[in-house]
Amino acid sequence: MELTEPTVWSGDRLELGEGLRWVDDRLVLVDLLAGRLLETGGDAPAPLREVRRLDVPLGAVAPVAGSPGDWLAAAGTGVTVLPAGDAPRPVADLVADAPEPTRMNDAVADPHGRFWAGSMTYAMVPGAGTLFRLTPGAEPVPAVTGLTIPNGPAFDAAGTTMYLADTPLGEVDRFTVDPGTGDLHGREPFLRLSPADGAPDGMTVDAAGHLWIAFWGGSAVRRYRPDGTLDREIRLPATQPAGICLGGPDLRRLFIGTARVGLDSAAPQDGALFAVDVEVPGLPAAYAAAPVS
Numbered sequence: 256m257e258l259t260e261p262t263v264w265s266g267d268r269l270e271l272g273e274g275l276r277w278v279d280d281r282l283v284l285v286d287l288l289a290g291r292l293l294e295t296g297g298d299a300p301a302p303l304r305e306v307r308r309l310d311v312p313l314g315a316v317a318p319v320a321g322s323p324g325d326w327l328a329a330a331g332t333g334v335t336v337l338p339a340g341d342a343p344r345p346v347a348d349l350v351a352d353a354p355e356p357t358r359m360n361d362a363v364a365d366p367h368g369r370f371w372a373g374s375m376t377y378a379m380v381p382g383a384g385t386l387f388r389l390t391p392g393a394e395p396v397p398a399v400t401g402l403t404i405p406n407g408p409a410f411d412a413a414g415t416t417m418y419l420a421d422t423p424l425g426e427v428d429r430f431t432v433d434p435g436t437g438d439l440h441g442r443e444p445f446l447r448l449s450p451a452d453g454a455p456d457g458m459t460v461d462a463a464g465h466l467w468i469a470f471w472g473g474s475a476v477r478r479y480r481p482d483g484t485l486d487r488e489i490r491l492p493a494t495q496p497a498g499i500c501l502g503g504p505d506l507r508r509l510f511i512g513t514a515r516v517g518l519d520s521a522a523p524q525d526g527a528l529f530a531v532d533v534e535v536p537g538l539p540a541a542y543a544a545a546p547v548s
Contacts, residue, residue, distance in 0.1 A: 277502025501537020
């Protein structure tokens with residue numbers, strides 16, 4: 256099956272479809288505000304299967320290295336292990352004591368096993384969000400502060416370049432990452448976008464080092480070259496693209512999660528999961544190192 260145009264991949268309609276990952280030959284994603292971890296295959300459209308349901312928002316997960324079926328999750332006000340068939344096990348409470356009600360948002364593992372998780376206030380207070388770095392055996396580090404709604408980050412294959420979006424500001428920044436320590440250096444503007452473009456949300460880097468971005472409010476996903484110039488745009492019949500990943504058997508199937516939340520009148524395909532095939536494959540999903548007990 257070759258998908259030359261965006262194709263609805265499931266009859267489900269999500270409140271906020273985010274955190275897409277291709278892991279162990281299946282697509283994994285979250286319905287963020289509903290606290291649901293979902294999965295489906297990549298060969299043909301099918302209903303989404305619920306893997307876990309939490310009583311707090313579930314921002315995103317990463318598979319845990321050496322523990323098949325376990326997930327490291329940005330959930331509620333911190334980071335939690337979701338063991339296969341067992342109760343969640345808290346790892347770190349990061350924002351429970353924040354002055355404003357705050358939750359975790361997007362998160363991802365980097366190629367070196369570190370877990371990066373962003374926080375935001377429910378009221379979207381400017382500058383109140385943080386990107387945290389979690390390394391086993393070390394205290395969580397507030398790696399980037401002063402954010403509003405952090406999305407991503409997205410890493411290149413070597414894990415030495417990181418892209419981070421601050422969604423309501425229309426900004427994507429690029430950082431150099433020390434592969435040994437995870438320390439960030441050389442922050443520089445990568446994209447500065449106008450509201451007419453939509454707001455940069457979920458992101459992923461492909462095998463050529465180009466950055467794919469879902470544009471919330473922009474009904475589109477776009478691919479950018481490493482110099483920041485636009486390479487390709489894919490239009491969607493949904494207003495709020497939120498999360499993306501490259502998967503399928505050859506990692507050339509671009510999956511796109513969208514959202515219905517906040518829309519006064521949702522169109523039929525708002526909240527749908529889409530898929531379309533592209534020429535350049537993605538990168539294998541990175542695994543998070545197992546937390547130290």
